[in-house]
Amino acid sequence: MVSAIPDRAALVAAARDTIRRGSKSFAAASSLFDRVTRERVWLLYAWCRACDDIVDAQDMGGALGDQSGAAERLALVRRLTAQAMAGQATGNPAFDALGLVARETGLTMAMAEAVIGGFALDAADWQPRTEADLMRYCWHVAGAVGVMMAVVMGVSPDDEDTLDRAADLGLAFQLANIARDLAEDDAAGRCYLPAEWLAEADLPPGEQLKPQYRETLAGLARRLCDMAQAHECSARVGAGRLRARQRWAILAAAGIYGDIARKVAARGDKAWHSRTVVSAKAKLAWIGRAGWRALRPVPASCHRGAQARRHTRKSLIALAEAKPWG
Structure with a gap:
């Protein structure tokens, strides 16, 4: 009992x-x-x-x-x-x-x-075939968590646009994680890079971590990181609607996780020689920076960056409903 x-x-x-x-x-x-x-x-x-x-x-x-x-x-x-x-x-x-x-x-x-x-x-x-498959997976494992977190913070379940932005923060986190963890996932027999991406890059499935393909893999990782950046920008727009302390926390989280994507992109083909981390000092710096940003209007660059995202919560849910997994 x-x-x-x-x-x-x-x-x-x-x-x-x-x-x-x-x-x-x-x-x-x-x-x-x-x-x-x-x-x-x-x-x-x-x-x-x-x-x-x-x-x-x-x-x-x-x-x-x-x-x-x-x-x-x-x-x-x-x-x-x-x-x-x-x-x-x-x-x-x-x-x-x-x-x-x-x-x-x-x-x-x-x-x-x-x-x-x-x-x-x-x-x-499961492994993704298309970019849409990848993003629907990211929706489930992270975007949907973002929606739950938003409700926990007091966002109304009827506030569709703010929930979309909350989902975008989760999507940004997951895209950064996938880019960072390509080697760890490969060791576990998993790959979250879409099969169509691998084919377009002439990268044989299952061999992406081999030395001769590292430069090509770095290009695909940068693609993930660019997508993460667009969704991070969207999330920062949504954060502007939250109460002050919540806005501060969300901007700090966005900055810290955003640094993971930025570091992976900057490390190029060396990104998987060791795990990409954000130092304690850098996290403290982001907390301070986020406090300042929380007091300022959302910059125009964030609005422009958000427009680069190709997938939204609504579109991903619609795809999932229209096309069963498998």
Whole structure:
């Protein structure tokens, strides 16, 4: 029998430990929120981290474990999520955390299912064929999380344009992560570069990390980073509609994660000799810079940059509904 749901303080403490271990960058940015928002962000992050770790059989986003049984682990994630959203104790603090933050903010099962859809793709050993496939994957694993984060911050579920911008921040994060983690994903037998991109670049599938193809791979990584930059610009436009401290936190997160993409692009074919990181000093600098930007109007360059994005939340959802995965 599952015991009662832990009290709020215990769930918040567990979630705080999770974000500190799982994402130093996001933990740093979340410190800028007001206390209530900060705690709710931690609670949501804990669920996201737990889902990813369970489906991939990993710990805090580390090396992938044995991938057999992925379908069963995905079913477990869905069952625990449904229990949590129904207000039932799950026996897992991360899922209890989702139930708590959902009750406090109005998150829905449909929002959670959009995120779980990304884990389902990984469990099925899916790889993208087209750029649209890639972006729909990014929507599930990160853009949909951005929407949930926006609701946690108090954005109305009916504010479609602001939710689009929130999704764009998640898309920017995921595109940067994909560019940074090409070597790690290759070691795990995964590739998120669209097959059409590889064909256009005459890059044999499965051989993209070989020395003779590194320069070509760097060009594809820059393409990912340019896409991330356009979505980051869109997110900065949306951040201008948030309350001051929320705007500060989002601009800091956008800057820190944006630096990952910028560093990958700048390192060229050496980007995968070692993991690209943003130093603690650089993160502090972004926190200060974001505080200044939070007080200023969104620059025209951001509006122009946002226009370069080719995919929006609405278009990606429409694609997903019109064309089943497979």
